Amino acid sequence: MAFASLEFALFLILFLIAYWFVFNRNLRAQNIFLLISSYVFFAFWDWRFLSILVGSSAISYILGVFIDKTANEKRKNLFVFLGILQGLGMLLFFKYYNFFADSLVELCKLFSVRLSVVELNLILPLGISFYTFRAISYLIDVKNELIAPAKNWIDYFAYLSFFPTLSAGPIDRARTFLPQLENKRVYNSSEFYNGLRQILWGLFKKIVIADNCALITSNILDNYQIMPGSALLIGAFLYTIQVYADFSGYSDMAIGIAKLLGFKVTRNFNYPFFAQNIAAFWQRWHISLTSWMTDYIYTPLSFIFRTYGKAGVILAIMINFVLVGLWHGANLTFVVFGFVQGCFFIPLILTGKLNNRKPVQQIKLLPSFNEFRGIVTTFLLVLIANIIFMANNISQAAGYYQHMFSRSLFSLPGFKNSGSVITMIVFCLVMLSMEWVKRDKEHPLYFSPTKSAYAIYGRLALVFVIAWAILLWGTFGNKTFIYTKF
Amino acid sequence: MIEKLRTIFVSVLKHEEFEMTDSLSADQVNGWDSLTHMIIITDIEAAFGIKFKLKELNKLNNLGNLISLITEKTGQK
Amino acid sequence: MNGYSIRKASIADIPFLVTVVVAAEKSGSDKLSYSTLFDLAEQQAKDFIAAMFEEEIDGCEFSVSSFLIVEYAGEPVAAFGGWIETLNEDELPSKMLKSNLISYTFGRAAMESLKSKAAFISELVSERESLTLQLEYLYVVDEHRGKGLSNRLIEALEQTAFLQYPSVTKAQVQVYGNNTNAINVYKKNGFQIKEKYKTDNAEVLNLLPYNEKYIMEKLFKN
Numbered sequence: 001m002a003f004a005s006l007e008f009a010l011f012l013i014l015f016l017i018a019y020w021f022v023f024n025r026n027l028r029a030q031n032i033f034l035l036i037s038s039y040v041f042f043a044f045w046d047w048r049f050l051s052i053l054v055g056s057s058a059i060s061y062i063l064g065v066f067i068d069k070t071a072n073e074k075r076k077n078l079f080v081f082l083g084i085l086q087g088l089g090m091l092l093f094f095k096y097y098n099f100f101a102d103s104l105v106e107l108c109k110l111f112s113v114r115l116s117v118v119e120l121n122l123i124l125p126l127g128i129s130f131y132t133f134r135a136i137s138y139l140i141d142v143k144n145e146l147i148a149p150a151k152n153w154i155d156y157f158a159y160l161s162f163f164p165t166l167s168a169g170p171i172d173r174a175r176t177f178l179p180q181l182e183n184k185r186v187y188n189s190s191e192f193y194n195g196l197r198q199i200l201w202g203l204f205k206k207i208v209i210a211d212n213c214a215l216i217t218s219n220i221l222d223n224y225q226i227m228p229g230s231a232l233l234i235g236a237f238l239y240t241i242q243v244y245a246d247f248s249g250y251s252d253m254a255i256g257i258a259k260l261l262g263f264k265v266t267r268n269f270n271y272p273f274f275a276q277n278i279a280a281f282w283q284r285w286h287i288s289l290t291s292w293m294t295d296y297i298y299t300p301l302s303f304i305f306r307t308y309g310k311a312g313v314i315l316a317i318m319i320n321f322v323l324v325g326l327w328h329g330a331n332l333t334f335v336v337f338g339f340v341q342g343c344f345f346i347p348l349i350l351t352g353k354l355n356n357r358k359p360v361q362q363i364k365l366l367p368s369f370n371e372f373r374g375i376v377t378t379f380l381l382v383l384i385a386n387i388i389f390m391a392n393n394i395s396q397a398a399g400y401y402q403h404m405f406s407r408s409l410f411s412l413p414g415f416k417n418s419g420s421v422i423t424m425i426v427f428c429l430v431m432l433s434m435e436w437v438k439r440d441k442e443h444p445l446y447f448s449p450t451k452s453a454y455a456i457y458g459r460l461a462l463v464f465v466i467a468w469a470i471l472l473w474g475t476f477g478n479k480t481f482i483y484t485k486f
Numbered sequence: 487m488i489e490k491l492r493t494i495f496v497s498v499l500k501h502e503e504f505e506m507t508d509s510l511s512a513d514q515v516n517g518w519d520s521l522t523h524m525i526i527i528t529d530i531e532a533a534f535g536i537k538f539k540l541k542e543l544n545k546l547n548n549l550g551n552l553i554s555l556i557t558e559k560t561g562q563k
Numbered sequence: 564m565n566g567y568s569i570r571k572a573s574i575a576d577i578p579f580l581v582t583v584v585v586a587a588e589k590s591g592s593d594k595l596s597y598s599t600l601f602d603l604a605e606q607q608a609k610d611f612i613a614a615m616f617e618e619e620i621d622g623c624e625f626s627v628s629s630f631l632i633v634e635y636a637g638e639p640v641a642a643f644g645g646w647i648e649t650l651n652e653d654e655l656p657s658k659m660l661k662s663n664l665i666s667y668t669f670g671r672a673a674m675e676s677l678k679s680k681a682a683f684i685s686e687l688v689s690e691r692e693s694l695t696l697q698l699e700y701l702y703v704v705d706e707h708r709g710k711g712l713s714n715r716l717i718e719a720l721e722q723t724a725f726l727q728y729p730s731v732t733k734a735q736v737q738v739y740g741n742n743t744n745a746i747n748v749y750k751k752n753g754f755q756i757k758e759k760y761k762t763d764n765a766e767v768l769n770l771l772p773y774n775e776k777y778i779m780e781k782l783f784k785n
Binding site: 498512517519520521522523524525527528531532538539540543544545547 | 655661671
């Protein structure tokens, strides 16, 4: 079920009623109900792959028990290794088999070796990139004694399959999530309504901004060879906002829904476009993934390379971001995208500005000149790299760049549907402005308690306007989020 | 020359409803469409023993231009 | 677009464009007008068509610059031509450019053959409205039919038209009355039949695919 669908709305309402009014008495019962509902949610997509989810849950749970029970360090590492092997194995197989097979064929061609491989028609199981990472983080954390293994298998299975975050994250760590499963959830009305408003905001970003931009950007990408550079630049701009609106919109909905259930899910986006350098950007973008990568890939690597100074750091960052890129999809474009992002870090590493912690600023209305310069530079870097992310293959990306950075960059874009394009640009700017004003809050519709009548009515009006915009401009009956393809 | 041209026009168009003035153009004449135009051009080429260049053809928008062009081409001969 | 990409045609595409013109002109029949009207063998007609493209005149159906090509795996698989009527270097109607190209390329003998047939063909020839997008010669290779390539081409041509002439308000296309496939494609893309031209002369069916031509039109709303 897609979040922005009637089926899901119905499912959620029924679920909430049962969750809070029927099963609230008993923690165990409520968790079991949560687990079953999550499996129902999954089954709606494709019940045949449920066995993989259950299987992975069972294997990693058992391994967790073994890791905890054994005192032998080598044994512990073996179990962790087996868990990673099983999880990554399944992930690599379903997601990357064809890509690896084709890449191998291409590689052999370079050496004039003819290799023929069997192409498999594989469907990507829902959420596999996400629950696999949850399971792996659990095993490693148990081994490093950062957390105790789950008290019972129901809690653990519910952690892996938690339906608000199953399809596309955020990737919660066991250390913050399991304790919430192991304790009673208490209904808090302000959190509940905050969650509702966060869902509304996420819905707005997803079906008003992201989906409408997608119609424009896919058309521009298809016809990039016959459009002027200025149109291609606008396309890249809209695409950059689109991916953000799509994914952060989805995350907002997931986090908001979790709030309705009384859960606190980790934040996934912290207004990345307000970052002043690329390192800050990645600390604000897809936070749950980058922090996972930092903890389990970058940190161990930078430790291993510690004797190589800055070169070691650069190598660790490159490997980290190539993997981040590759995580997004089985295409060479994602690998190149990751590589390019890694390259963006090199100036920061060389000048030692990698971990520059900027002092927390007062929330002013306007940025300072330096802040503004940093924001615009970072945004442009992100925009340019996103062209590789957007393209279907390397040659299309190269062609797009070629056509964009030509003399026609200074011609009028000449869109046939210029009205729609202008409307979307305005929506994007409105969204960014709202986020800028509320950038100290979790989301723009987060309201701290107030007694002011003006504020109360003003907020109500704002919520109504957003809801009305969704009904008026939202693309309903729609497709999946970009990120559920991962 | 004008008489020669007139004869050609009449034989192709099968009527005489036009004036041989400098400003005479194809759209003013009944039945002068793309087909008859092609035939008229080739008949003129045959009658005057000339061959028009493509660029020259595309610059012919009235009788005056046609006459100057033919004069030029036959003069060079 | 799954492996398909759209680009402008170039001189290197002329052999493919000849295929396109021939297939589109035949419109499902075996009658190639450039062959039948001028008493030429098909190969000769094809050579002449190529020669016309090589003249690199802009603004009509024999302009390389009018065509957009869909490529798949580096090979052209579909094409469609479009231009803004009378918005060419000499501000001539495209039929004038076309006639000049034909009389220049095909030669005297071919013109003589045309003479005897011209009369009844005229009834099927129509004016193209000035400053509108004129579309001509749609072709998709068999194996790639049903993939929405025609829709893509029409949309891309409309987009290019706006780039050339932002005030363009409509697109027009001419199609033989018996070409139901093409008519449906255009209908699906917002075209409606505007006018019909017919000739009752039976001879026509020996020379042309059909004795009736439709003008279909689409109005743009921004």
